[in-house]
Amino acid sequence: MDSEILARSVKLAESVRHLFVATVNEQGTPHLATAERITLEDRDRVAVTVWFCPQTAENVQSNPAVSVAVWDSDRDLGFQLVGKVERVVDLAMLDGFIPGETAVSPQIERKLVIRVLHILNFSHAPHSDIEVL
Secondary structure: OOHHHHHHHHHHHHHHOOEEEEEEOOOOOEEEEEEOEEEEEEOOEEEEEEOOOHHHHHHHHHOOEEEEEEEEOOOOEEEEEEEEEEEEEEEEEEOOEEOOEEOOOOEEEEEEEEEEEEEEEOOOOOOOOOOOO
């Protein structure tokens, strides 16, 4: 994992705001969420912060494997950050407020701290799943 490429992917996310977080539960059922913010926490760690739906939080408690995709759709340029969630930090809570919906649980803004193990290219164009070096 190259820390310079990791920093580039975080910078790309700041400008394009296309950020996707994929998790999987114990039964292997995938779940995809969007996020707005990613920050560089360390040379091999990022933090993704958003009002995640409960499924994302449940998945990473039992299966910490995660994939975060950062993508500039206009230039078809992006990175996939593959890693493990090291910790989940609850930041704020709204008690059941979703405009236009009847909420069944409170919404919680969470920060996922992720240790990035591999960085892959992410695009529509043909590409390999070989780690970016």
